[in-house]
Amino acid sequence: MTTLAVTINGEARRVPGPATLLELLGHLGLDPRSVVVELNREIVRRPRLAETRVAEGDSIELVHFVGGG
Template sequence: MGVLRVNGQDKEFAAEKFPLTVAALLGELGVEAATVVAEVDGQIVEREKFTATELRNGQRIELVRFVPGG
């Protein structure tokens, strides 16, 4: 089992889910990638790298999902 701290909350994932990519994490959470900015341990991960970026147990992930209006 692995734990990721997503937006300040610990989320557990079965060991076989790892290596879990940012794209796969968004899939697990049901979030549309086109409207998300992701930071892993305080570093921005560009959207085009979501499928290539693997997350490790214990990492801190901030996902900011934008909604329209301005």
């Protein structure tokens, strides 16, 4: 197993690879039903998380709902 250098929520990280986005969420301890994923500025819909691979240099945003007005 190698690692991939990616940016997640603006932070440089090394994550296990090769991996899909679904596996990445698992690695981060996140429930895919409660986050929305943007990969290099494009939204990746939930059904496609399992088939979308993480690549070296990817920029990933993981967002959810927080309190707001």
